[in-house]
Amino acid sequence: MATMVKSFSLSGIEGYIVDVGVKIMDGMPSMSVIGMGDKSIQEASQRVESAIDESGYVFPKKRIIINLAPSSVKKNGSHFDLAMAVGVLYHEGLINAKDLSEYGLIGELSLDGKLRGCKGVLSMIITARNNNINKVIVPLDNVGEASLVKGIKVIGLSSLTDVIKVLEGKNVSCECETSGESCERNNNLDFSDVIGQDELIDALVIAAAGGHNMLMLGEPGCGKTMVAQRIPTILPQMSEEECLEVTKIYSIAGILSSGTSLIRNRPFRAPHHNVSLNALIGGGNNAMPGEVSLAHNGVLFLDEMAEFSKHTLDALRQPVEDKKVTVSRVNGTHTFPANFMFVTAMNPCPCGYFPSNKCKCTDYEIIKYRSKISGPIMDRIDIQKQVKPVDYFANDGAFVRRSSSELRDIVERARKIQQERYLSYEGVNCNAQMNTELLQIYCALDNESKEILKSASEKYGYSARVIHKLLRLARTSADICGHDLITPEDVVKVISLREMDRSNSELLIVNSHRKAE
Numbered sequence: 001m002a003t004m005v006k007s008f009s010l011s012g013i014e015g016y017i018v019d020v021g022v023k024i025m026d027g028m029p030s031m032s033v034i035g036m037g038d039k040s041i042q043e044a045s046q047r048v049e050s051a052i053d054e055s056g057y058v059f060p061k062k063r064i065i066i067n068l069a070p071s072s073v074k075k076n077g078s079h080f081d082l083a084m085a086v087g088v089l090y091h092e093g094l095i096n097a098k099d100l101s102e103y104g105l106i107g108e109l110s111l112d113g114k115l116r117g118c119k120g121v122l123s124m125i126i127t128a129r130n131n132n133i134n135k136v137i138v139p140l141d142n143v144g145e146a147s148l149v150k151g152i153k154v155i156g157l158s159s160l161t162d163v164i165k166v167l168e169g170k171n172v173s174c175e176c177e178t179s180g181e182s183c184e185r186n187n188n189l190d191f192s193d194v195i196g197q198d199e200l201i202d203a204l205v206i207a208a209a210g211g212h213n214m215l216m217l218g219e220p221g222c223g224k225t226m227v228a229q230r231i232p233t234i235l236p237q238m239s240e241e242e243c244l245e246v247t248k249i250y251s252i253a254g255i256l257s258s259g260t261s262l263i264r265n266r267p268f269r270a271p272h273h274n275v276s277l278n279a280l281i282g283g284g285n286n287a288m289p290g291e292v293s294l295a296h297n298g299v300l301f302l303d304e305m306a307e308f309s310k311h312t313l314d315a316l317r318q319p320v321e322d323k324k325v326t327v328s329r330v331n332g333t334h335t336f337p338a339n340f341m342f343v344t345a346m347n348p349c350p351c352g353y354f355p356s357n358k359c360k361c362t363d364y365e366i367i368k369y370r371s372k373i374s375g376p377i378m379d380r381i382d383i384q385k386q387v388k389p390v391d392y393f394a395n396d397g398a399f400v401r402r403s404s405s406e407l408r409d410i411v412e413r414a415r416k417i418q419q420e421r422y423l424s425y426e427g428v429n430c431n432a433q434m435n436t437e438l439l440q441i442y443c444a445l446d447n448e449s450k451e452i453l454k455s456a457s458e459k460y461g462y463s464a465r466v467i468h469k470l471l472r473l474a475r476t477s478a479d480i481c482g483h484d485l486i487t488p489e490d491v492v493k494v495i496s497l498r499e500m501d502r503s504n505s506e507l508l509i510v511n512s513h514r515k516a517e
Contacts (some may be wrong), residue, residue: 004090006104006133007083008124012334013248015127019069020080021088025064026449034492035068036078044346048085051109053158055486060092061412074332079118082107085160097167104128104136113160117141119254122247125149137163144261145251175280175489189230190374195399196390196418197223203497205407208234209414211432213342213380217500218387220352231343232266233404236412242297244281249296253289267298273307287327287334292319295340305346306372313377320380363507383467384500414479431476443471470494
């Protein structure tokens with residue numbers, strides 16, 4: 001009779017149960033692992049044999065077949081080692097355990113029988129709890145994240161020998177139960193460091209209050225990156241559910257530090273402009289989450305946006321719009337969440353100094369430089385703000401400093417209004433997530449506001465998507481000001497936030513005049 005041991009695997013950020021079946025028969029000594037496992041799983045036979053031998057047991061000199069069910073699903077990872085080893089020992093009667101069905105086993109074995117940490121343990125523990133598996137054995141390195149899940153007993157152990165003792169009912173000193181405790185990362189950045197950029201900060205507050213995307217256009221050294229790095233400090237605190245989602249993604253990506261508990265600060269990801277498509281969007285042989293998913297519930301910042309390849313930028317269309325990424329491979333399809341605030345920065349021209357006197361670029365060169373970013377991507381960016389340089393030698397007393405806590409209070413008040421407004425709408429938490437139906441309900445304009453928006457649309461050639469984004473921005477502006485309805489002042493304010501449209505329009509007019517001459 002085959003021995004069945006419970007383990008887990010991952011699909012996207014969700015886990016599922018894998019039944020590790022072990023059958024030992026007479027025949028030529030061998031160990032075969034079946035069930036669509038990757039290279040690391042196929043190599044498990046060598047690790048399991050060495051770990052069993054080093055733990056003081058005799059590895060069976062028989063024909064061993066191990067099946068990972070469901071066999072029709074591709075699996076990867078080395079965390080099945082522990083379940084395989086326990087299954088082999090239990091089948092041979094070397095473990096005096098009453099019932100293995102109440103345990104889930106996760107862990108990679110080293111050649112000396114020690115347990116090594118694995119990726120994606122948090123998702124696996126949640127799967128175990130949801131499937132009424134009461135006890136899960138994990139490596140000590142993964143206890144921090146595993147203990148975040150309440151309602152299940154997590155046992156952190158360091159070796160195969162300790163695992164066997166626990167299964168046999170013996171006491172082991174390193175056993176621990178769930179605590180649900182969490183830690184918060186320190187963040188020393190604050191908006192009080194930013195001076196002379198009051199207009200930009202006002203635009204950022206609107207972006208943060210409504211979850212809107214933003215582009216900062218300005219010459220080198222004017223503070224674009226400095227400001228972007230401080231955006232997470234004014235965003236509302238994440239809920240427990242959001243913290244758990246972010247922690248799961250980081251665990252699956254293998255970048256959750258050993259012993260790290262729940263991630264409470266919103267992520268800030270700033271990939272370099274030479275980032276590959278798979279690294280940005282997600283993918284690879286094992287379909288790992290990319291930067292857009294690592295920025296989930298936080299900020300994705302692309303500095304020097306025009307230096308990114310056009311192919312890479314265009315790949316952002318779907319995650320920016322749909323708030324998720326679907327990666328399809330031959331062996332399966334994986335979906336990762338990607339609900340992030342998209343913030344970018346770029347120079348206004350090739351030399352970087354337009355429209356100051358230092359700029360030597362022609363209108364054609366400026367237009368060509370900006371055309372590196374496609375129209376569909378620009379349409380998805382709500383706010384396009386021009387950042388002016390600050391006079392370093394100006395009197396510091398002339399500048400008003402606003403702290404992150406002060407700005408966050410404004411953002412949180414606006415977000416609270418939005419959360420109450422959309423309480424009955426699933427998947428809508430802020431104004432940026434409003435669909436067309438909600439726009440008609442909550443973004444109704446009076447005649448004066450409609451005329452202002454119509455005039456701007458005719459002048460700058462706004463698409464329907466841009467108009468919808470302006471309506472969402474106007475709704476956010478009204479929420480910040482405490483208005484029940486959108487006012488003409490709100491419409492004028494948000495139109496002024498799309499300064500790149502105005503700048504491009506002026507360049508095109510100048511260029512057309514030159515052609516006429």
